[in-house]
Amino acid sequence: MAEVLKVKIAPSVLASDFSKLGAEAKRAEEAGADLLHLDVMDGHFVPNLTIGPDVVRAIRRSTSLPLNVHLMIENPDKFFRSFSEAGADSIVFHVEAAEDVSRSIRSLRELGVGCGLSLNPDTPVEEVLGYLGDVDLLLVMSVHPGFGGQKFIPESLQRMKLVREEARTRNPTLDIAVDGGINENTAKMVLASGANVLVAGTALFSSENMAEAIGRLRG
Ligand code: DX5
Ligand code: ZN
Secondary structure, eight states: OTTTSOOEEEEBGGGSOGGGHHHHHHHHHHTTOSOEEEEEEBSSSSSOBOOOHHHHHHHHTTOOSOEEEEEESSSTHHHHHHHHHHTOSEEEEETTTOSOHHHHHHHHHHHTOEEEEEEOTTSOTHHHHTTTTTOSEEEEESSOTTOSSOOOOTTHHHHHHHHHHHHHHHOTTOEEEEESSOOHHHHHHHHHTTOOEEEESHHHHTOSOHHHHHHHHHO
């Protein structure tokens, strides 16, 4: 299935130079990125803090790329509207943080933004399979969330395969994203395992030539 779905590259601005976020967003756009991945952390769900809706709004003004907001926060529903109004095109929340996953999905649908569900490396994949037909994107974390620059967890490959297998019947056009430790070597393996959206921070923003780095990820 991954071979017929478009491969999309999503640079994660967590690894960009925060002193010039607008220029970094533009750099990703000009390099041929398909969407921009924005990591939101609350210091509770993950042991780190990042950005909120005001920063998303500022990035919105700097690029026309679709903005994919990855909420690594407790009580995600509380912030759906703020991020949507700030200009998010799609919002991803974590199955571990949601009180009622179906309700969260409905809330995002009502706001008219793309709906994504994510799971941490230690969460059984079975916890998300029942929702594959209801979301646009399933984001498999391939590191423990919280920080960029970590090493890809190889067991994630089997998890992606399982999700893609299950999606064949439930949602054949489901975007399956992978986030954490993606570089030109791990990209090959994840694309072969059924993912079609590659989130990459360090590998892209630390490259001298991002267009070439994106080309290497596409393979
Ligand atoms: C980690 C974030 C990722 C992070 C990936 O918790 O969700 O999006 O930016 O960074 P790299 O690509 O450096 O592993
Ligand atoms: Zn992320």
